[in-house]
Amino acid sequence: MNTINAAIVGASGYTGAELVRLLINHPNVTITAMTADRKAGMRMADVFPHLGGLNLPDLVTMDNVDWSNIDVCFCCLPHGTTQEFIASLPQNVRIVDLSADFRLKDIEEYRKWYGDKHRAPELQKEAVYGLTEIKRDEIAKARLVANPGCYPTSAQLPLIPLLKEKKIGTQGIIIDSKSGVTGAGRAPKEGTLFCEVSDAIHAYGVGTHRHGPEIEQGLSEAAGENIFVSFTPHLMPMNRGILSTIYVTLADNVSVNDIRTSLQNTYANEPFVRVVEEGNSPATRHVRGSNYCLIGVFADRTPGRAIIVCVEDNVVKGASGQAVQNMNVMFGFEETAGLTQQPMFP
Amino acid sequence: MNTINAAIVGASGYTGAELVRLLINHPNVTITAMTADRKAGMRMADVFPHLGGLNLPDLVTMDNVDWSNIDVCFCCLPHGTTQEFIASLPQNVRIVDLSADFRLKDIEEYRKWYGDKHRAPELQKEAVYGLTEIKRDEIAKARLVANPGCYPTSAQLPLIPLLKEKKIGTQGIIIDSKSGVTGAGRAPKEGTLFCEVSDAIHAYGVGTHRHGPEIEQGLSEAAGENIFVSFTPHLMPMNRGILSTIYVTLADNVSVNDIRTSLQNTYANEPFVRVVEEGNSPATRHVRGSNYCLIGVFADRTPGRAIIVCVEDNVVKGASGQAVQNMNVMFGFEETAGLTQQPMFP
Amino acid sequence: MNTINAAIVGASGYTGAELVRLLINHPNVTITAMTADRKAGMRMADVFPHLGGLNLPDLVTMDNVDWSNIDVCFCCLPHGTTQEFIASLPQNVRIVDLSADFRLKDIEEYRKWYGDKHRAPELQKEAVYGLTEIKRDEIAKARLVANPGCYPTSAQLPLIPLLKEKKIGTQGIIIDSKSGVTGAGRAPKEGTLFCEVSDAIHAYGVGTHRHGPEIEQGLSEAAGENIFVSFTPHLMPMNRGILSTIYVTLADNVSVNDIRTSLQNTYANEPFVRVVEEGNSPATRHVRGSNYCLIGVFADRTPGRAIIVCVEDNVVKGASGQAVQNMNVMFGFEETAGLTQQPMFP
Amino acid sequence: MNTINAAIVGASGYTGAELVRLLINHPNVTITAMTADRKAGMRMADVFPHLGGLNLPDLVTMDNVDWSNIDVCFCCLPHGTTQEFIASLPQNVRIVDLSADFRLKDIEEYRKWYGDKHRAPELQKEAVYGLTEIKRDEIAKARLVANPGCYPTSAQLPLIPLLKEKKIGTQGIIIDSKSGVTGAGRAPKEGTLFCEVSDAIHAYGVGTHRHGPEIEQGLSEAAGENIFVSFTPHLMPMNRGILSTIYVTLADNVSVNDIRTSLQNTYANEPFVRVVEEGNSPATRHVRGSNYCLIGVFADRTPGRAIIVCVEDNVVKGASGQAVQNMNVMFGFEETAGLTQQPMFP
Incomplete structure (x- = not known):
């Protein structure tokens, strides 16, 4: 079966942990690297004990990831810190960005609402807004998907x-x-x-x-x-x-x-x-x-x-789940892969 | 100090318990009777253990209240069961009705929304809508106040x-x-x-x-x-x-x-x-x-x-507190009497 | 792949719904029948809207299940109502009983704590207590597993x-x-x-x-x-x-x-x-x-x-999950089948 | 009526806010000063909006309190920071200390569990452990009461x-x-x-x-x-x-x-x-x-x-309420003064 390597950047937040929860059961994805600058060196199980039963790579800094090996990067960095990082990634890496940095097409709007000049305006042009059901065809071809806000x-x-x-x-x-x-x-x-x-x-x-x-x-x-x-x-x-x-x-x-x-x-x-x-x-x-x-x-x-x-x-649909759905579309996987978990009630 | 006797009809619900919580510290009110037809004979402390430290009358049926003795009746009966009961009360009793039965001026509207013909249309005419800050003057003179919905x-x-x-x-x-x-x-x-x-x-x-x-x-x-x-x-x-x-x-x-x-x-x-x-x-x-x-x-x-x-x-303001506020207006008490408790946070 | 047919009896409670959540992703199980006597005729999606996205059989009464077709019955009936029902099942059906009816080996203890004489004492003798990690070997051979209390x-x-x-x-x-x-x-x-x-x-x-x-x-x-x-x-x-x-x-x-x-x-x-x-x-x-x-x-x-x-x-481990785990042992499936969902935090 | 002036030191935490909630309805107490070093200059209503309806002194630093004017100080400082502050208070001020600093009689035990040498061992000797029902007589005479832990x-x-x-x-x-x-x-x-x-x-x-x-x-x-x-x-x-x-x-x-x-x-x-x-x-x-x-x-x-x-x-009983109860005992007030609020349920 076709399998890809995924990196989760900024894995120590809730969306990072949720990506792990979803991807660990994805038939086509291996979690190859996870970064968290301030928690580099820690085990994910120490940051998120609920993931303690899994075999996961330890947290590293972004500099310590071998990007040549990575097919997809889920970027969970805070708003504003994402642009330059994504611009620095090699071309072989496709990106699903969970921050707001590439969501607004108009970089003036971005400046107005997020307070800073956009630092990767060229990348912004190629970013596809990842509302899967609406933009599926564009997402399939995108290198950079801006995952929508919740x-x-x-x-x-x-x-x-x-x-x-x-x-x-x-x-x-x-x-x-x-x-x-x-x-x-x-x-x-x-x-x-x-x-x-x-x-x-x-x-x-x-x-x-x-x-x-x-x-x-x-x-x-x-x-x-x-x-x-x-x-x-x-x-x-x-x-x-x-x-x-x-x-x-x-x-x-x-x-x-x-x-x-x-x-x-x-x-x-x-x-x-x-x-x-x-x-x-x-x-x-x-x-x-x-x-x-x-x-x-x-x-x-x-x-x-x-x-x-x-x-x-x-x-899930408002963050990490839609990110996985977008990845599925980008790589031609079954769109529901990794997302078959049913709602938990109560 | 001027003191009145209060009855709470339908005291086994949350609004009844809340009236007790407020009135027990009211300088002008004695809780003289409390009714709960299905729980008649029980102590209020058995229905609401949080009130177990108080000296309260036991729950009785509505028939077992000596109304000649009551100045104000807080009526906490379910919608639809209130009209005939209130119509049966002697004239010496002033009423704050927490149900919806007397809130709608137009009894056709009542029939439309509550499903039954109004059974006390004459009383409806004299009922004053008890939104205290808006209707204070009318409330002061009212015998029957329809306490607003939450x-x-x-x-x-x-x-x-x-x-x-x-x-x-x-x-x-x-x-x-x-x-x-x-x-x-x-x-x-x-x-x-x-x-x-x-x-x-x-x-x-x-x-x-x-x-x-x-x-x-x-x-x-x-x-x-x-x-x-x-x-x-x-x-x-x-x-x-x-x-x-x-x-x-x-x-x-x-x-x-x-x-x-x-x-x-x-x-x-x-x-x-x-x-x-x-x-x-x-x-x-x-x-x-x-x-x-x-x-x-x-x-x-x-x-x-x-x-x-x-x-x-x-x-409180959406039910029992506004009811006490209305009673204060009706009887000329300090409007904040019994209502000086500050918000509880956290 | 080896696939079996499962019935969930008493499916309208929380443990029934949870069995659906787990079994729907089980590679070896088809949910063939679900019963709920008082809700017979309803769709499971109407009883549990969170399961509305699934293709499930409608709820029927116990009498309307074709048991010849069923390999395993998850019995989620209330305590005390289970014994005679299980005694009535044909021998081809293996049972995981989530009630307490077959947990206590000593039927005098059962009578003492559950208030009634045990009505299937012969079945009690063959029931295996389903604490999987402790009783795995016996569970593998059991026809009737008494799933432990939470x-x-x-x-x-x-x-x-x-x-x-x-x-x-x-x-x-x-x-x-x-x-x-x-x-x-x-x-x-x-x-x-x-x-x-x-x-x-x-x-x-x-x-x-x-x-x-x-x-x-x-x-x-x-x-x-x-x-x-x-x-x-x-x-x-x-x-x-x-x-x-x-x-x-x-x-x-x-x-x-x-x-x-x-x-x-x-x-x-x-x-x-x-x-x-x-x-x-x-x-x-x-x-x-x-x-x-x-x-x-x-x-x-x-x-x-x-x-x-x-x-x-x-x-899960205290009810429906352990029930699925026991079924896996009984039928020789991978013990983790249907149970690979990771903890959901937050 | 006999009235005293109270200061609340460290008023920006939950126990400080709760003291305000209780004391504001106390017949014998005026809240004269409230301190919060990092929030000095702010209104209490900005720190705790639920107290916005009250007429309260603004928050000041501890240095800006006129202690000659204060009868009782409720000390809500963190453990370890309290000893020297209390030692610095003039003798006219009686203290209810809600921290742990004076609870352990044995200052070696204090050092062992709280990690530092006790910095006011003389004061420790006179401190009375404020478990009101058990130590009422000693509390009545105490200048410094160590309010018990929750x-x-x-x-x-x-x-x-x-x-x-x-x-x-x-x-x-x-x-x-x-x-x-x-x-x-x-x-x-x-x-x-x-x-x-x-x-x-x-x-x-x-x-x-x-x-x-x-x-x-x-x-x-x-x-x-x-x-x-x-x-x-x-x-x-x-x-x-x-x-x-x-x-x-x-x-x-x-x-x-x-x-x-x-x-x-x-x-x-x-x-x-x-x-x-x-x-x-x-x-x-x-x-x-x-x-x-x-x-x-x-x-x-x-x-x-x-x-x-x-x-x-x-x-309340585990912190601010017992502190008020202790103050009532210390000053000869009705022991229930300020504490007549009934439990809030639901």
Whole structure:
């Protein structure tokens, strides 16, 4: 069987650990190198005891990886530190970048939202945005895939097809998202301590979150016009999961059933996106630990409006799972390889 | 000191227990009777061990209460069972009804949303909607106060002043609410088991929740025109708390700062409603266990729009606390009496 | 590849759903029938929406299963209802029973702890106790395997080898266990509502839990003498997981390192039991969703004593996972087949 | 009414915030100063938004407090930093120290467990151990009270009376404790991030936790002989609360009912300690947010043994609440003043 060597750069965070969890059962992938600069020399089992039963390479610095040997690099570095590193990789290495560094096509937008000049503008041009179901053909040929943000995945999967087909209005789209805490990463911060999160909820980045422009980029491309959305993320006591409640207006002569049918048709043959039946309400627990995305469509109280609920596991479809899915597409593997784990409930 | 006798009818649920927690430290109230038909004969301490340190009357059936002795009745019966009971009470008893039975002014609306003909239409006419900060003068004179629903409290406190002052548009108001599980009550149901709620979130009653018309009633009265809102409640793993994220359009020539200032002025002298400073994001943990309601106002990404975040403890300001507040107004007590407990964090 | 047909009886509970999660990726098993008497006629996806992406048979009553076609039956019926059902199965069906009905060898003990006379005493004689690592050879030949209880698995895996080797004293063994809420099942009860469990802990069945005699049976057999243990289970806010803290005395001339080494040797070649290194503290999150059992050994403050910490996922190694492991042994499959999923953290 | 001025030193942690929550409703206390060296200049409301509705002094450095004005200082500094500070306070200030610095009578023990030479050995001699129910008379006269640790409070309240009365054996006492996360403080650490704690449990400091010698000091004094205990703390997903499950042997001719009766008699007139009735199992949710301690006594499976379950809120009776209770005793206030809040459930 065709097997490739994978490196995970920045493996000491939650997305790195999740890549290990998924890739360890992938029939075509060997994890050949894992890096974590500050934890170089440690065993992965000491950083993540839940992976203690696996035979894994020890953590090394990025300089100590033999890149000639690597087919694919999953890059889990923090935003802003990724550009120069990826630019330094040899051409034989294909990359799935889980950071935000190559997601925004417009490097001025990048500068505006991420605060720094883009340091690899040429690479940005060739980067393909890795929303698999939407960009599959481009991903197959890409050397560098910019893996989408967790919130943007949950917002774009339902909205892009509807905007392309002009089934919904382009004004006043509202995306109210609720996220688990893994999205905030493993670095110790007061705001993500157990006692600061448990038994509570709050909104953050209201009106200013960086995933706003990423969502708008995808929706604008689909609609063929500039789209502005209201986007409010909330942090809630949940390890994994994003639920986005999306409020839209129906286009003229379009019913709620029309948009449900439209989405069902779009995703009929997709292994990971499922439009649930009328009356069912997708819950994050229905996708926990899996690469699935569920979409529910509801009539609003107000005539002419609909409510769409989209759930995913932010660590899987919203990060590491979609990264593996993209790798599968890039290398011609079965798209579900390494991703057959079913949701874990309870 | 002026002291009154209180009865709690339907005391074996969470709102009943919470009334005990609050009233036991109220300087003007003695809990004289508590009823729970199926648990009559039991000690409250056996139903709620956390109240085991208190000297409380045992639970009795409603028939076994000497109503001649009671000044105020907190009615915590399920929706639909309350009307005839309240109609049967002698005139000396003033009532704070925590059910939905007397909230909707239009008994046809009641029939539509609650499924049954209203059985006390005359009483409905005299009932005063108990949103304390908005209806204080009427509450002071009322014999029967219909205590507001938990979601409607969190939606109306910020929106009513803005609609009255025509600071926001009347179209396209969207209320996305996240609630703790106490709102679902103590009756065993699969959907509120620990394993079905923890580490997850889902929407329910999308487009069809009964608190929708209650919210619209209050907003329409404030605006002087019929208002329809989008309202989506979500159930999340939290004991107490509601956070409503509200999306509005600004009226012409009104800025986000204008609406924050307007709300700050409205509530400047209110002991329980506080508009937080620009940049602060209200969290449910900031009000846990208290009667406070916090309101934050944010600029939206989309020009001409604002986002309002309102938090409360659904068991306190959203139920038993507001009930005590209303009783204080009805009997001329200090409005904060029994409600001086500060939020419990963590 | 050799493939067998499996039936899951009582599939509408958490252990049934977990069997589906595990078996759906098993290379040698087809789920041919699933029963749930009260939910017969429903799709599994309606009972457990997280399984909605799978192609599964609908739920039927037990009478509607064609048993001639079934190789293995996983029996997930409630305690007490299982004996006559299993006695009625044709001889071609091998059974893994997840109930307690065939765990206690002594049917008088069964009557004492479960309240009823045993109704299949002949079957009891042939039942093999399915603690895989301890009883592997017998399980391989068994027609009926009594899958161990969740607590007894966590207590016996560390204690049986130590008692067999006389490394610890037989008196005063104390097992303090903390369990997630899945162990209580999916039937709605006040005690397992979210609000009754979250943000809290309590002990239950203190001195009287039915898993006490099951533990003592296994330990007594290992020690060759009657053993009594102190066993206290606690319910805590966690979906899955059991952590048992076990307090033992060291036998003469035995050190804490001796017992760690002893356990490491015993389990050196076991795929699912791992003795962690000195200084590491096993956590339930290290095994979440997996069939692993981790054991840590610590010196106590008091000389001559040791503390053993054992963790498992109660739904996997403590129930459905061990059931699959036993089936693998019974049918000569790779013992890890269907059980290669790694722990899900966070 | 007699009123005193209180300073809270180290007010930016959870115990500081809790002191504010309790003292703000205390009839005899004014919070006159609050210090937090790194957050000096900030408003308490910015550090703890849940206290935003209160009129509080801003945070200052310790140097900026006018101590001539202060009657009582609650000292919430980290262990090891407290001794010299307290030694520097003028004699008019009485102190309740919530750190561990003055708890161990033997300064050699202190050096052994806390790693440094004690820097105020003279003060140590006058310090009174503040386990209120046990040391009330000494506390009344003390200038410096060493407020007990959270775990030691839960272990000593049930065990000290039984040891004094020789109702239980002095050997083989085992204390298995489960704690909420507030006990770990507000400083950001990986180990107390939400995702590292939620939905899981683990033991820590097994055999080596510093509260071990503190417990042994109290028990040894009560028993009149040196006592060694097994003590294992566990961290679990709960904001507040400690549950200690304590395994003891009965003295000759002593029954389980005898020790329950003994404890009931000991605490019959105590406002905050309650021995629950036979068959009731104390849960941490029964004391959440209150100063209560509940004790349950159970027969063990093994003859001659008993199991005692003790619950408290670690932030209240285990820290700030007991500190206020001690202050009440020191100043002759009603012992329940400021502590009348009932448990918050759910």
